[in-house]
Amino acid sequence: MKNRLVMSPNSSIITILFAIFSFNAFAQRDSVSLVHVGFIYPVSSNGQRAASYTNRFSLHAIAGVSANETGAAIAGAANLIKKDASGGQIAGAVNLIGGSARGMQVAGALNMVGKSASGMQMAGFANIVKGKAKGAQAAGFMNLSGGAQGLQIAGFTNIVKDSVQGAQISGFLNKAGTTNAQVSGFMNIARKVRGIQLAGFVNIADSSDYPIAIFNFIKTGEKSIALTLDESMTSIASFRSGGRVLYGIAGVGYNLKSNPKPLYAVEAGLGAHIGLAKQLRINLEAVSHSLSDFEGGHYFKNSVRILPGYKLGSRFEIFAGPTVNYVTHEREDEFSFVDKYLWKNSKSTDFQGVFIGFNAGLQIIL
Structure with missing residues (x-):
């Protein structure tokens, strides 16, 4: 037939090359790259045009730039991603993501995300997320985010603008809105704490039943401010502060006995309120107590107190009850506060003993 179309081998090759060229042109228009190296x-x-590409895999000796990354991006110094x-x-210094991040970011210095992040972030210095961070964050210095769901661990501070559905652990400071738990070496700050708030020095919150x-x-x-007296005739003025259940104790005082040298006292500890009735409760306390003449004489006492109050x-409370005490001091120091001991060690370099004592006091609730 005259109208019959016959394709030569050369025309077939041209057709295939045209199809490949058309696919590559289409890919370039869509700015998609399976592998980006540089x-x-x-x-x-x-x-x-690197900043307009979405890459499946990127590998750069120093720094890579892209629109999106959907797989793995590895750079010796920095990954700079405009969108998601x-x-x-993984970067030796910085992962900078303008949009959202899902998965894992590991950086020698900084992970910074412009929107939300889900997964895990690890940085030598800081993880910064403008939106909500879901998952785990670990930083040598700081985790900073708009919200958090998961665990935050930082060498210095965790700061979250809104709520934390998880826990914050830091060497110095935690700050959040509503949170489940906070643990820091120095200070915790929150609006509402559902669980434990543990700090080396101070907790601040609108609501926290279990601050430590x-x-x-x-x-x-x-x-409250309390004035107490114990079996050694040591009087302590202390400040007690806490939540509905747990509270802290810090006090200073003086031993009222006629000692060769004046003995000054300091004490610190933790307590718990156990409610029995509207006006009646038990204050259970664990306290460390020290007496010193500031010239070498020291008397150390650790006590557990059971104090019905x-x-x-609404402003005053009286309390008194038994205490179990463990004391230690150098043998050459004569502290004749107690005659009868439940147990004492007569062989150690320092004197050690356990005895039953008492503690009584009055406190003014502020």
Whole structure:
């Protein structure tokens, strides 16, 4: 037939090449690249248009630039991603993501995300997420985010603008809105704490039933000033502060006995309120107590106190009860506060003993 179309081998090759060229042109228009390798922008396989590409895998000796990453991105210094990233990003210094991140980011210094992040972030210095961080964050210095769901661990501070559905652990400071738990070496700050708030020095919150620190400033909690006396005739003026259940104790005082040298006292500890009735409760306390003449004589006592307390109105409480005490001091120091011991060690270099004592006091609830 005259109208019959016959394709030569050469025309077949041209057709195939045209199809390949058309596919590549389509891919370039869509700015999609399976592999992006390079040295530093714009010296890479995506060249000057690298910032418009979405890559499945990126590998750069120093720094890579892209629009999105959907797999793995590895750079000796920095991954700079304009929009979103998923999978894993590893950089010797910085992962900078303008949009959202899903997966894992590991950086020698900084992970910074412009929107939300889900997965795991690890940085030598800081993880910074403008939106909510879901998953785990670990940083040598700081974790900073708008919200958090998961665990935050930082060498210095965790700061979250809104709520934390998880726990914060830091060497110095935790700050959040509503949170489940906070643990820090120095200070915790929150609006509402559902669980434990543990700090080396101070807790601050609007609501926290279980703060553990020497000083606790809880808006819905209780603060008081107490004057106490124990079996050694040591009088202590102490500040008690905490939540509905747990509280901290810090005090100073003086031993009232006629000693060869004046003995001054300091004490610190933790307590718990156990409610029995409207005006009656038990204050259970664990306290470390020290007496010193500041010239070498020291008397150390660790006590567990069971102190029933009765409230006189809303501002005053009287309490008294037994204590179990462990004491230690140098043998050449004569501290004749107690005659009868449940147990004492007569062989050690320092004197050690356990005895039953008492503690009584009056406190003014502020």
